[in-house]
Amino acid sequence: MSETPKARAVGFNHVALEVGDIDEALAFYGRLFRFELRGKGENSAFIDLGDQFLALQKGRRQAADEGRHFGLVVTDKEAVRQALVAAGVELLPGRFLDFLDPWGNRIEIVGYDNIQFTKAPHVLRGMGLGHLEKNDAAVAELAAKGMAPE
Template sequence: MEERARLVGFNHVAVEVDDVDEALDFYGRIFDFELRGRGPKMAFIDAGDQFIAIAGDRTQPPDGHRHVGIVVDDRKAVRRALREMGVDILPGRGLDFLDPWGNRWQVVEYRNVQFTKAPEVLRGMGLDGLEKSSQAQEELRKKGLAP
């Protein structure tokens, strides 16, 4: 059997919107972020060693099944911002919402998931105090990903 490439992670995720400026305003009211770069029809929201590409001039209709899972340092702050903006939080156990362009976002908190950033990346992002819950630490240990 031929050797196959190992999936290592994600460099970026791209989402389509109608208007990049409106999208940056919308996301900026929810998340504290910096732009990695900007073009006339694209913007790149920095996430340390990853990024979200925002593409203007949407070409596809909204898709109710596809979603983007994002990790934040404070999920309660996201919930509060969404409520203040009048954005509907979708039913279910988690924190899912649709942006004005129909993109579904699933928000999880760093401390509660297996997703990890290298210490130097967290430090560079100003997030070096983030910790994992005992459950997330145990999940990582079972995979050999934590001491």
């Protein structure tokens, strides 16, 4: 019996977060990050991340997330830490920069320079981020997989 062919998962197009109010969510995230809106409606908004996006959907119905989270890649992790503190957002304990948004979504902040995740050079240029580079540890991780930047 032959195995059914399987598609290979290659990345994320978007992450959707449930929030209580779209305008409040945009104001909250706007205090922490610079971003462009891809689109907005009465019950949803889409924050552009270049070739990906973050979808905000009105209607949070579940308890706050404890372990479940996603890692949001940023240009400057320390700038986000400062913005969180300035906004009065409690940082969660642990070795990572995690926080809960007002609707209980847990988000981990990850610096672009320090991880394998890589935007294609043309996408970075289109985002005005062509200057971003990886640190030596991230380059070594990529090289071990045959994916080192040229």
